[in-house]
Amino acid sequence: MVDPPVSSPEALLARLVDAVNAHDLDALVACFAPGYLNETPAHPARGFTGAGQVRSNWQRMFTGIPDLKARVLDQSIDGGSAWTEWEIGGTRLDGAPVLMRGVMIFTVSDGLLAGVRFYLEPVDENGDDVNAAIEETTGVAATAPERDLS
Template identity: 45%
Template structure:
């Protein structure tokens, strides 16, 4: 049996809208670093499920797409685009790179740069 690529597995899990399926993509001791917002960094796949449950509640039609990717051994670089509809009906767009390290087919750590994209400037 061939193990599914961790990036594709994560994309499919996000698009399933099941926070437990998303959390299952990560090791129990997963480390998430958020360099632009260090207070959001954390350890543990349980926190992954909680974070994604909250995100799916805010964006129930969230759709994830991987734009580009590169791999070097256990390190995977990917550029993501996620779209959905926010609580007030406004479109939401999140974009950015995620750098992952994997272990045994699961994501063991990330440097997470995904962030909301502001709408066009009024003018």
């Protein structure tokens, strides 16, 4: 049996996290409106519409990462908008670790998740430092930092 829509965004988010951690695909999909809109601003081609794609995505996540767990590190609810910071991790079937962190900004309507602006990304533990990242973005190499004379 699928749970009915909930009255508060906080309760809906708790139900979503519980469904993810229980790997309960039906309960997870029941948190989403049929016309759910996923916008992924950093990767626009990854956006999609519909709870059917939510089901497909999470079915593959549960299959490929059998020990997958999620937690909301922080959240701020304002009316029908829920700003959430997530950490999702586990181990793939091939033994590779998975760790993703980021923000999901949900729109809640009629007790269901109606949309999201999705900013969840794989964690890059061994990536470039800040100077290399700024150089990659700007094309300008780092100079010696200015001394703080205060």
